[in-house]
Every structure is written in C-alpha cells, then in structure tokens.
Amino acid sequence: MPELPEVETIRRQLVEKVVGARIKKVEVRLAKVMKNSTSGTELLEGKAITGVFRRGKWLWLALEGDWALAFHLGMTGQLVWEGKGELPPHTHLLIELDRGRLRFTDFRQFGRVRLGKSKEIRDYLEEKLGPEPLSPIFSASYLENVLAKSRRPVKALLLDQKAVAGLGNIYTDEALFLAGIDPRRPACTLAEDEVKKLHEAIQKVLAEGIAHRGTSIRNYVDATGVAGEHGLFLHVYGRGGQPCLRCGTLIKKIKLCGRGTHFCPHCQR
DNA sequence: AGTATCCTGGAA
DNA sequence: TTCCAGGATACT
Numbered sequence: 350m351p352e353l354p355e356v357e358t359i360r361r362q363l364v365e366k367v368v369g370a371r372i373k374k375v376e377v378r379l380a381k382v383m384k385n386s387t388s389g390t391e392l393l394e395g396k397a398i399t400g401v402f403r404r405g406k407w408l409w410l411a412l413e414g415d416w417a418l419a420f421h422l423g424m425t426g427q428l429v430w431e432g433k434g435e436l437p438p439h440t441h442l443l444i445e446l447d448r449g450r451l452r453f454t455d456f457r458q459f460g461r462v463r464l465g466k467s468k469e470i471r472d473y474l475e476e477k478l479g480p481e482p483l484s485p486i487f488s489a490s491y492l493e494n495v496l497a498k499s500r501r502p503v504k505a506l507l508l509d510q511k512a513v514a515g516l517g518n519i520y521t522d523e524a525l526f527l528a529g530i531d532p533r534r535p536a537c538t539l540a541e542d543e544v545k546k547l548h549e550a551i552q553k554v555l556a557e558g559i560a561h562r563g564t565s566i567r568n569y570v571d572a573t574g575v576a577g578e579h580g581l582f583l584h585v586y587g588r589g590g591q592p593c594l595r596c597g598t599l600i601k602k603i604k605l606c607g608r609g610t611h612f613c614p615h616c617q618r
Numbered sequence: 619a620g621t622a623t624c625c626t627g628g629a630a
Numbered sequence: 631t632t633c634c635a636g637g638a639t640a641c642t
Contacts, residue, residue: 352636406637424637425626439626457625459637501619510638517636566636567628586636607621609635 351422353482353515354558355569355577356408359428362572363401363451366430367410370446371397379441382453384461393418393464398446404474404481405514409467417467419474423459425567428452429574456568478514482551487513489548496536496544503539504532505606507551516551519564519586522611524550526585531617532610557582585611 351359375390377383383390393412400411408428409419420428432449442453442462453462463470479495480487495512496503506512507521516524525532527550530543539547563569563577566587570576580587584594589602589611598615 355636421637423625424635455625456627457635457637459624461638505619508637519636564636569636606619608637 351426351563351569352406352517352520352558353403353555354520354561354579355563355571356403356406356422356515357559358562358577359572360401360403360408363408363410363428363430366449366572367398367446367451368400369397370448371395372412372444373447374443374445376443376445377441378443379458382441382455382458382460382462384463385465390464392416393444404471405478405510406517407474407478409470411467415467417465417470419463419465419470420453421461423455423457423461425457426453426455426460427568427570428572429454429570430572431574477510479509479511480513482513482515482555487548489545492548492551493541493544496539499536501536502532502605503530503534503536503547504608504610506536508606508608513551515555518608518610519566519583520551520554520558522586523554523584526550526612526617527554529617531614532605532612585613587611 372393375393377390396413398410398412402409407419407421409417411417430449430451437454439456440452440454444451499506504521507516528547558579561577561579562571564579565576585600588600591600593600593613596615598613600611601614603610
C-alpha cells in the first residue's frame, strides 16, 4: 500500500502527535517483524521521541540517546496513533506512550521494523535508496541519466527504489499517464522532452497524493486511522476497462514487471 | 529480466 | 476455488 504520499502523510501527523512523548513500554507481538533484532526494544522504554522522519517509503522515529526505530509498511501496514481501546487483529508492535499509543498493524505481515542507532539507520537507508523525488537532487537531468542506462521498461525503473525512492505501483502508473508515456517503453528510448514531462509528472502526482492524504484502495489509513482521499483523483490505476478521462479510450490493464499495470493506449505512447 | 516467495482476506 | 493485492528480495 503505502507509497511516498501515504508515508509522508503519516509522518506529518505523527510529528504533531508523538514528538515529545515518552515511551512507557514496547511490545513485540510478532517477533519476525523485527528485522535486525538485536536484543532489544526494552532499551527504548523511558526514552522520549525527538522527531519523525521519512526516507522513500521508510518512516523512522528518532529517540533520545540517538536511537532510531524505522518502519517499512510493506503492502498493508498501518501505523496509527490512538488512545486506549481494543487492539485490532494483526497488531505486531505496540508502543505505549505517556500520551496514547502507537500501533503497527499489518495483516499480510510484509512490513518490517528496524531498531538501531540513528546513524546506522540513516546509513542503511542511504545505501539502499536513490534520491528523494521531491528534493532538488532529483532533477530532470538526473532522471535522464538513470533512464539512459537501461533497456528495461520505464515502469521498472520508476519502481526501482535505487533509481528513485518512494514510487510504487499506483503513483508510477499515474505519473506515466500524466506524462503520456507507455509503461512498456524501454527506459533508454525516452526523448529529452519526454523525460522532462515524466519528471514533472512524478512530482505532481506525489504532491497531489500528499495533499489528499494518500490513496486508500484497500486498507490504508493515515496515522489517525482515517482513509485517504486520493483514490477519487486517480486517472488510470484501478480503472482497467473504464474510459480514459481524457480521450474516452478504454483503459488497458496488463501485467508488467509482475505488477498490474494500467494505461491509456491512446494517450500513452 | 522475469518469476517465486513471504502472508491474509476479499472478490471473481 | 482461484486470482489478485499500495512491496521487496532471492532465485533461475
């Protein structure tokens, strides 16, 4: 589920809710979600949360003592701040705070949590992720260079977190539609003006996704447990067989890079 | 560069 | 009952 706009939405809300809060107790309810499980989450007890950061689809809590707790939500992960109440099923990590609690809930169990010193976590993320698509480092010429080096379908490159961090299946399909580019095109065949359009489209779809607090197709909710509104604004994702909003041609759904891929065969060349 | 794999549950 | 799903990785 959660791509950059969803994770950024959660981050912004958590900044308001948990920065300054102190951890009372951490309960790992499904051991395998702890990825680099050094011993312990016990060492976090009593520490205050000093910040909430995002890198690509990763979100991490900065904690006193230069510790960091990083989350990747996989396909169906939720990170929700709330008061007491019955705990939903598939809640794998529970952080009790002096104000409310933070729960990590993920029914498909693809999500992961890493605990480490903050430098360790930052290094790990820098090593595996390409530039942030909404930062100046992600320029049109950077994108041009990356695409020029590969014959793979352009969609495969956009999904590659090392090429650019944070795009997933929804926003990739949407960006390619806005740019008018067929997802199957070998990356190196894009002309300079097409790369420019694609670069612009990527930043636009992500910004809109954030403005609408993310896309709730299945079970995504933001950090307050509320669904996102961006599903109402999708052009192609999930619209296979329906008319293109621009030209009326039926949206095609195919399998590409092992993923459902939606595009307009008329608008995208 | 494709595809099997980790999981659960809703839809076809 | 089979297929499919906002992801990533470990294989052929």
